[in-house]
Amino acid sequence: MTTALAGREDRLFPTALTVLRALVVARWLSWMWMAAVVAVSMRRDAIRHPVVAIVCVVAVGIVAAWSTWAVRHDPAAMMRGGFVLVEATVALGLSILDGWVFDPGHVFQTSQSLATQYPLIAMVSIGFAAGPWVAAAIGFLLGPAEGIGAVLNDFDAWSNRHAVSLLATSLFFAAAGAVFGWQARLLRRTEGEIADRRARDEVARVLHDTVLQTLALVDRRTQDSDPELALAAREADRELRRFLFGSSSRGGDTLEQRVRAAVERASRHDDVDVMVNVLDDGCRASHAAQDALAGAIGEAVTNAIKHASAGRIVVYVETGDDGEVFASVRDDGIGFELDQHDVGTGLERSIRRRMDDAGGRSEITSDSGRGTEVKLWTR
Numbered sequence: 001m002t003t004a005l006a007g008r009e010d011r012l013f014p015t016a017l018t019v020l021r022a023l024v025v026a027r028w029l030s031w032m033w034m035a036a037v038v039a040v041s042m043r044r045d046a047i048r049h050p051v052v053a054i055v056c057v058v059a060v061g062i063v064a065a066w067s068t069w070a071v072r073h074d075p076a077a078m079m080r081g082g083f084v085l086v087e088a089t090v091a092l093g094l095s096i097l098d099g100w101v102f103d104p105g106h107v108f109q110t111s112q113s114l115a116t117q118y119p120l121i122a123m124v125s126i127g128f129a130a131g132p133w134v135a136a137a138i139g140f141l142l143g144p145a146e147g148i149g150a151v152l153n154d155f156d157a158w159s160n161r162h163a164v165s166l167l168a169t170s171l172f173f174a175a176a177g178a179v180f181g182w183q184a185r186l187l188r189r190t191e192g193e194i195a196d197r198r199a200r201d202e203v204a205r206v207l208h209d210t211v212l213q214t215l216a217l218v219d220r221r222t223q224d225s226d227p228e229l230a231l232a233a234r235e236a237d238r239e240l241r242r243f244l245f246g247s248s249s250r251g252g253d254t255l256e257q258r259v260r261a262a263v264e265r266a267s268r269h270d271d272v273d274v275m276v277n278v279l280d281d282g283c284r285a286s287h288a289a290q291d292a293l294a295g296a297i298g299e300a301v302t303n304a305i306k307h308a309s310a311g312r313i314v315v316y317v318e319t320g321d322d323g324e325v326f327a328s329v330r331d332d333g334i335g336f337e338l339d340q341h342d343v344g345t346g347l348e349r350s351i352r353r354r355m356d357d358a359g360g361r362s363e364i365t366s367d368s369g370r371g372t373e374v375k376l377w378t379r
Contacts, residue, residue, distance in 0.1 A: 015191060016075075016128075016187065016188065016191070019124075019128060019184075019187075020067075020071050020075055021071055023067065023121060023124060023125050023128075024064070024068050024071050026117070026121045026124075027060070027063060027064040028064050030064075030116055030118045030121055031057070031060045031061050033112075033116045034056070034057055034060055034114065034116050035057050037113075037114070037116060038050075038053045038054065038056075038114070041053075041112075045103075046102060046103050046106070046111075047102055047103070048101070048103050049101050052100065052101050053101045053114065056094060056097060056101070059093075060090065060094075063086060063087070063090055066086075067083075070083070078125070078129065079129040080129070083125075083129065084125075084126050084134070087126055088122065090122065091115070091118055091119040091122035092141060092142065094113075094114055094115035094118055094119070095113075095115050095119060095142055095146050095149055096145045096148045096149045096152070097114060098113045098149045098153075099146075099148070099149030099150050099151070100152035100153065101114055102114070102153065104155070106153055107146075107153045107155050108150065108162060108165065119142050119173060120176060123138070123173055123176045123177040124176075126138055126177060127177045127178070127180030127182075127183075128180060128181070128184040132177065132178040132179070132180075132181030132182045132185065133178075134177075134181070135176075135181040136174040136177045136178040136181070137174070137177075138177060139170070139172075139173030139175070139176060139177035140170045140173065140174040141170070142169055143166040143167060143168075143170025143171075143173075144166070144170070146166055146169055150162075211240065212237060212240065215233045215234075215236055215237040216271050218230070218233040219233040219237065219271065220271070253287075254283075255278065255283045255285070255290050255293075255294075255317065255319075256317075258290050258291060258293075258294035259294045259297055259327075260276055261294070262294040262295060262298030262301075263297065263298060263301055263315055265298060266299070266301040266302040266305065267301055267305060267313075272304075272305050272310060272311065273312045273313070274312075274313045274314075274315065275312075275313070275314050275315065277315070277317070278315075278316075278318075279317065279318045279319065283319045283323075283325060284319075284323045285323070285325050285378055285379055289325075289358045289359065292354050292355060292357065292360065292378065293317075293327055293355075293358070293360065293376055296327075296350065296351045296362065296376055297315060297317075297327055297374075299350035299351050299354075300329035300351060300374040301313055301315065304329065304331035304333055304372065308331050308334055308371070308372055309333050309334050310331035310333035311332055311333075313332075314329075314330045314331075315327070315328070315329050316328045324377060325377065327377075329373065329374040329376075330372070330373040330374075331371050331373075333371050333372060334368070334371075335366045335368050335369055335371050335372050336366050336368055336372070337367070337368050351374065351376075355378065358378055359378065360378030361377050361378075362375065362377075363376075
């Protein structure tokens with residue numbers, strides 16, 4: 001099941017399809033502009049190889065038509081190596097043939113080129129399909145391609161500024177390809193994580209009220225008659241819960257993993273429904289502060305299980321815009337009257353003092369018969 005979920009990262013998600021459709025529109029716009037440039041240049045007798053210019057326009061039109069068909073019938077084709085090779089060949093070919101098609105004196109001028117915006121479109125497409133490194137490498141070749149085009153245009157007045165211009169072209173398209181590829185990789189990773197979480201939620205809704213409750217029932221009823229079966233049911237329940245409700249973060253050392261590990265340690269031997277929701281985007285708290293917060297949360301869960309007779313515990317952690325981390329541990333247990341209750345060692349030493357030592361603060365609210373909530377703040 002985990003492998004099937006992980007494979008979602010390689011699929012095309014809605015945002016990816018939107019990008020591919022936008023690239024199709026951009027190719028057609030580039031094709032129309034290229035056709036207009038060739039037509040106007042031919043009327044002005046500024047083209048010495050009109051047949052080659054027309055062939056280039058037709059080639060871009062074919063690529064645009066191919067991408068239009070692919071985005072409707074087989075979008076994944078636009079992410080494969082064959083399409084990447086075609087995009088790179090067309091972008092580099094247009095840059096080279098630009099100097100050969102037009103009359104001498106065309107290069108390094110402000111007049112429109114044969115390639116128009118196509119090389120930039122190609123960098124977006126290649127970066128999206130092949131990643132930042134491939135797109136950057138192909139983008140860097142566009143400078144030398146334009147240099148070859150200048151030679152074909154019979155340009156011979158080379159100077160440092162022309163070399164700098166070609167180098168700037170290479171760096172610009174290499175950077176563009178790398179940025180687009182990096183953004184595409186982040187997009188696919190983010191949508192993969194969202195798909196994972198949605199899949200887990202869908203499975204959890206089906207299994208929570210059937211398999212998990214059955215495993216818990218088997219555990220309770222076989223503890224005395226068949227301890228090995230009870231232990232197997234408990235382990236299966238724990239593993240299934242870890243998969244269904246475990247960390248959605250793919251990082252190795254995050255606030256979410258600290259909190260979930262602390263909750264797991266506190267509740268591993270008890271059949272209590274503990275729901276954990278951690279929103280740790282932008283968490284800037286130190287590792288020491290995060291450890292203190294996770295430890296305090298774990299202690300609050302332990303107290304709720306051992307002393308409050310809680311049947312359900314909800315742990316919520318969120319990082320605010322100002323960087324402050326807020327946590328809440330709420331249970332539906334028996335509660336107590338704070339003004340009449342002697343705060344025990346667990347609350348005093350493991351929660352309040354722990355948070356104070358880490359530069360944070362804590363607050364406990366409880367009513368007899370209405371449960372308890374432990375609130376924690378740190379930076």
